[in-house]
Amino acid sequence: MNIGESLRFAWRGVNANKVRSALTMLGVLIGVAAVIVLVGVGNGASQSVTQTLSSLGTNTLTVTPGTATSSGLLGLRRSTETPAVGTGGTLIRPETLTAADAAALSTPGAAPDVTAVAPVVSPAGVVASYSDTSHQLGSMTGSTAGYLGIANDTVSQGRAYTATDVAAHARVVLVGPTAAKALAGGDGSALLGQEIRLNGVTFTVIGILTEKGSVGARDQDDRMIAPLSAVQDHLAGYGDLTSIAIQAADADAVGAAQAQVEAILDARHRTGAASRDFTVTSSASMLSAANSITGTLTVMLGAIAAISLLVGGIGVMNIMLVTVTERTREIGVRKAIGADRTEIIMQFLVEAILLAVFGGLAGVLLGVGLCQIPVAGFRAEVDPASVGIAFGFALAVGLFFGIYPATRAASLRPIEALRYE
Amino acid sequence: MSATETPVIAVEGLRQTYGSGETQVHAVDGVDLVVERGDYVAIMGASGSGKSTMMNILGCLDTPTAGRYLLDGTDVRTLSDREQARIRNRKIGFVFQHFNLIARTSALANVELPLAYAGVPRSERRRRAVDALTLVGLAGRLDHTPAQLSGGQQQRVSIARAIVGEPVLLLADEPTGALDSRSTDEVLDLFDGLAAEGRTLVVITHEDEVAEHAKRVLRMRDGRIEADVRRAPVDAAPPRWRPGAEAS
Numbered sequence: 001m002n003i004g005e006s007l008r009f010a011w012r013g014v015n016a017n018k019v020r021s022a023l024t025m026l027g028v029l030i031g032v033a034a035v036i037v038l039v040g041v042g043n044g045a046s047q048s049v050t051q052t053l054s055s056l057g058t059n060t061l062t063v064t065p066g067t068a069t070s071s072g073l074l075g076l077r078r079s080t081e082t083p084a085v086g087t088g089g090t091l092i093r094p095e096t097l098t099a100a101d102a103a104a105l106s107t108p109g110a111a112p113d114v115t116a117v118a119p120v121v122s123p124a125g126v127v128a129s130y131s132d133t134s135h136q137l138g139s140m141t142g143s144t145a146g147y148l149g150i151a152n153d154t155v156s157q158g159r160a161y162t163a164t165d166v167a168a169h170a171r172v173v174l175v176g177p178t179a180a181k182a183l184a185g186g187d188g189s190a191l192l193g194q195e196i197r198l199n200g201v202t203f204t205v206i207g208i209l210t211e212k213g214s215v216g217a218r219d220q221d222d223r224m225i226a227p228l229s230a231v232q233d234h235l236a237g238y239g240d241l242t243s244i245a246i247q248a249a250d251a252d253a254v255g256a257a258q259a260q261v262e263a264i265l266d267a268r269h270r271t272g273a274a275s276r277d278f279t280v281t282s283s284a285s286m287l288s289a290a291n292s293i294t295g296t297l298t299v300m301l302g303a304i305a306a307i308s309l310l311v312g313g314i315g316v317m318n319i320m321l322v323t324v325t326e327r328t329r330e331i332g333v334r335k336a337i338g339a340d341r342t343e344i345i346m347q348f349l350v351e352a353i354l355l356a357v358f359g360g361l362a363g364v365l366l367g368v369g370l371c372q373i374p375v376a377g378f379r380a381e382v383d384p385a386s387v388g389i390a391f392g393f394a395l396a397v398g399l400f401f402g403i404y405p406a407t408r409a410a411s412l413r414p415i416e417a418l419r420y421e
Numbered sequence: 422m423s424a425t426e427t428p429v430i431a432v433e434g435l436r437q438t439y440g441s442g443e444t445q446v447h448a449v450d451g452v453d454l455v456v457e458r459g460d461y462v463a464i465m466g467a468s469g470s471g472k473s474t475m476m477n478i479l480g481c482l483d484t485p486t487a488g489r490y491l492l493d494g495t496d497v498r499t500l501s502d503r504e505q506a507r508i509r510n511r512k513i514g515f516v517f518q519h520f521n522l523i524a525r526t527s528a529l530a531n532v533e534l535p536l537a538y539a540g541v542p543r544s545e546r547r548r549r550a551v552d553a554l555t556l557v558g559l560a561g562r563l564d565h566t567p568a569q570l571s572g573g574q575q576q577r578v579s580i581a582r583a584i585v586g587e588p589v590l591l592l593a594d595e596p597t598g599a600l601d602s603r604s605t606d607e608v609l610d611l612f613d614g615l616a617a618e619g620r621t622l623v624v625i626t627h628e629d630e631v632a633e634h635a636k637r638v639l640r641m642r643d644g645r646i647e648a649d650v651r652r653a654p655v656d657a658a659p660p661r662w663r664p665g666a667e668a669s
Contacts, residue, residue, distance in 0.1 A: 005537050016525045333521040336482060337582065338510020338538040340503045415482045418521065 003350075006343070010350035013323065014358075024319040025359030028394050031309030032363025033370065035390035038305045040371040040380030042298025048378040049294060052213070052220070053287045058251040060150055061258055061282045063244040063265070065097050096240035097278060104264055105246065111260035116247040118147035119228060123236040128224065130183040130196040137179055138222030140198070142231025143245065150247040153225065158192050158207030166227040171234070173203040177211045178221040198224070201234040254282045302386070309390065312359065313397030320352045320405035331409050332417025341410040348406035349399070356398025360391045427494040429590050429621045430456035430479060435488035437474050437644075448474040449485070450644035458589070460655045461616040462623045463635035471644040473594070476625045480513055480592050481505050493589045510538050514583030516593035520575040522567040528554060528578045529563040535586045553581035557611060573604025580611055584620070591615065593624045597631055609634050613662040634661045 014021045102119035105111055126140040141147070145163045148154070153174075161172050173196070180188025183196060191205045203226060212220040232238050248257035258280050265271075265278055324331070331344060339347075364387055371380040437449040449471045456462055466472040477483035478490065481497055490497045493512050500508060509515075514535075522531045532550040541549070554560055557577040567575050576596065583591055593612070597605040613634055616622055624631060632638045636653040639646050653660045 002540075012526060329521060330523055333517075333523065334534070334538075335506065336480070336509060336515050336521075337535045338506055338586075340506035342503070343506075343538060413482075415477050418482070418517070 003346070006346040006350045007354075009347045010354050013327075013347070013351040014354050017323075020319060021355060024316055024355050025362060027312030027315035028309070028356050028359025028397065029312075029363040029366060031305065031312035031397075032360045032390045032394050033367035034305035034308050035302060035393070036364065036367025036382060036386055037370045037380060038301035039298055039386035040367070040382050041375075042294060042301050043381040043383050044371075044378045046291060046294035046298065047381055049290045050287060053283050053290060058284055058287075059248045059254055060152075061246040061248060061254065061261060061280055063097060063101075063246065063261060064242075064279050064281070065240065066277060066279065097244055098241060101265060101268060102241065102244050104268055105244065105261060110264055111257065113249050113253040113257035113260055114246055115249050116146045116150050118144045118150055118245045119241045120147065120243045120245055121228065121231055121236040122242040123231065126198055126224075126235060128179065128183060128196055128198050130191065130194065133183050133185075135179060135182040137224055138219060139224075140231070140235065141223065141225045142228045142236060143225065144228050146247075147225070147245055150245045153212075154210045155207035156210045157189055158205070160207055161227050166229050169229040169233055170227060171201065171203045171230050172206045173198070173224050173226040174207045174209050175205050176209045176221040176223040178219050179224055180205075180208055182222070198226075199235055203230070248282075251284065254284055258282055305390075306393070309393055309397060312394075313356070313401045316352055316355050316359075316398055317401035317405060319355070320348060320402055321408070323351070324348060324405045324409040327409075328412060328417050328420040331412050332414050332420065335412075335414040336418060344410040345406045348409045349402045352402025352405065353395065353398040356394045356402075360394030363394065364391055426458055428455045428457050428491075429460075429493055430454060430623070431489075431491040432479075433489040435475075435478065435490060436486050437471075437478060437483070438486045447644050449478065452488075452644070452646055454639075454646065456590075456621065456623060457655045458621055459616075459619045460621055461612070461634070461636040461659050462639060463632040463637070464623065464625045464639045464641060465627060465629075465632050466641035467627065470641040472625050472627075472641045474644075475641065476592065476594050479590075479623060480515060481509050506538075510535055511586065512589050514586065514588040514591045516576070516579050516583050516591065516596045518595035518598040520567070520572070520579045520599070522575055522578055522582075524568070525566055527564045527566055528559060528570065528581075531567070531578055532582045532585050535582060539586060549585055550581070553585040554578070556584070557581045571604070572600050573607050576600060576604065576608050577611065580608070580615075584615065589621060591620055591622045593622065593626075595626055596624060597626070597628065605630070609661070610663065610666040613659045613666070616659045617662050617664070634659055636660065 097119075099119055102117055105114060106117040121142045123140050123142070126137045128135050128137055144166055145161060148160050154160075155174060156177075158174075160174065161170065164170075165172055175183075175188070175191060177188055180191045184191040184194070189208060192208060193205065195202050195204050197203070209221070209223075209225065246257065246261060248254045261280050262276070266276065269277055271277055334344060367390070368382050368387070371382045373379075432452060432454040435449055435452040435454075436447065439446045439448055452475065464472050464475060474483070478485050479492075481492065484498060492508065495508065495512075497505070497508065522528075523534065529547070529550050532553055533546045536546040536549060551560070551563065554563060557580050559574060559577055559581065562570065562574065565574075567578070570578065576599075583593075596612075597608055600608060609631065612622060612624070616636070622635075624635060626632060636651065636655065636657070636659055638648075638650045638652060640648040
């Protein structure tokens with residue numbers, strides 16, 4: 001007897017009780033679909049984050065005040081720790097970034113791997129209004145003309161502001177597409193050339209920024225960028241900088257540039273590696289951190305899904321055991337008319353594998369289908385490896401959980417099996 | 422019948438014991454039996470007489486505790502599980518009291534089953550199964566499942582299944598036990614026809630009506646053969662044979 005014969009017997013077994021077979025397959029189906037979807041979601045999140053971070057440029061650095069453990073993450077200031085003693089007995093606490101810091105970084109020759117430096121202020125809660133509409137901005141950025149180049153920002157309509165505008169304290173503003181739509185309706189281009197008010201101060205819209213998309217639920221296009229001088233004059237005041245944006249010569253020079261920036265600021269702030277009151281982050285380091293987080297997330301989601309696949313497999317075993325009990329007489333008859341152990345094992349094993357394979361195939365279809373639905377701003381990316389692994393795992397589950405019932409069927413003695421009622 | 426021809430069944434000192442010590446039961450207690458090729462033997466006895474145990478041993482479904490059993494010249498006791506399965510497949514055709522057809526499976530597929538396990542190619546398997554079903558008068562019901570057939574028809578399907586592999590021995594266990602009188606007659610006519618063709622039949626029964634059809638009747642009691650009556654010569658037709666009756 002060959003494998004084709006076993007397949008035919010097994011197929012009859014699957015077909016004989018369609019509802020039960022379908023319900024058994026459902027367990028495997030859900031398991032496989034869950035693996036594909038959850039791994040897909042993890043992948044999609046990872047790709048979305050990578051894309052967003054890449055759009056910031058791979059050769060940019062950002063200096064923020066405080067350390068990653070205090071102000072960087074929690075927004076707290078280290079005001080009392082390690083005060084540096086300045087010359088002449090004056091106590092200086094340079095825990096904030098100043099325009100002078102930015103200027104020191106852009107001094108020619110000071111940091112050879114740094115090609116551009118832009119001081120940034122970001123006042124929070126700025127409300128923009130135009131005619132009868134007002135809108136609270138997601139973010140307001142004031143910086144120098146060089147910022148646009150560092151942040152990889154371009155204007156899709158109108159013009160960018162220039163160094164002249166910054167020097168002249170010109171009240172001009174670049175508007176992100178989301179903010180433009182919110183204020184002017186339509187595609188927002190009607191706002192170009194119009195005067196809007198930011199916290200009551202009149203600014204002229206000279207350009208619409210190119211769309212950047214959103215990161216998860218956060219819309220990157222709900223923002224405005226204006227000259228540093230004008231923002232300091234009217235919105236933020238002449239206090240600390242929110243951050244300093246720095247561009248390195250190229251992606252390979254990011255490490256060297258970071259070291260130079262840290263050295264210059266350490267010298268100015270009289271700090272060292274341990275007592276630093278600022279943090280330099282590069283988009284490359286953020287990218288690798290984000291990738292490691294999303295990678296862990298993907299593995300975790302996959303593991304959870306694998307458990308449901310395992311449960312599906314136990315369902316297959318359960319049903320196969322019921323089937324073996326229910327068909328004890330049939331097994332006896334088959335043995336009486338000449339089936340040996342191997343043939344009985346094959347029949348029930350193939351039946352279990354068929355259930356798992358059909359469930360697995362349906363699960364692949366469902367999983368891939370579900371991945372096409374966009375959720376929370378990004379689409380799940382189907383990982384071909386996860387499809388292969390999930391399907392292979394379903395097959396293995398059928399094989400593994402089919403062996404016990406099949407062996408039990410085969411070890412029945414024919415006279416006892418025939419006598420079974 | 423020539424003396425050199427191997428008997429289909431040759432049993433010597435057959436014993437089957439269950440349990441041990443005080444509760445030991447000798448289901449078969451020293452049976453010697455030779456069944457020649459072409460004979461039609463009925464084994465009779467009340468329940469507990471050991472006839473079912475005999476049936477299981479003769480059908481290679483159970484291994485005796487002691488004694489020799491040559492089936493068509495092969496010593497069955499020394500065979501492995503796999504070889505026993507093969508022997509059952511090639512040499513024995515079973516007819517059970519409760520038919521034991523595979524449910525939800527067509528008559529044709531049921532009859533093909535022994536051939537499938539024997540590795541017969543599909544086209545030949547189909548041809549031989551159709552022939553066997555035609556022989557038992559069910560040519561028009563090839564695609565019926567057991568649930569769509571009457572008891573008598575189901576038993577005829579199981580007879581077709583038993584003879585399709587051309588076994589040397591047809592072994593029937595209470596073949597009419599679950600049938601009404603009309604179906605019983607049909608089945609017994611079929612058996613007569615098969616015996617008249619020269620096939621070897623062993624029928625286990627407790628009904629005198631069934632035994633009357635056999636050429637030789639054995640009575641068992643307490644695990645021993647109590648009486649052995651020959652009603653017709655081995656190479657003659659069975660006593661109640663009505664030529665042509667089986668095709669009804």
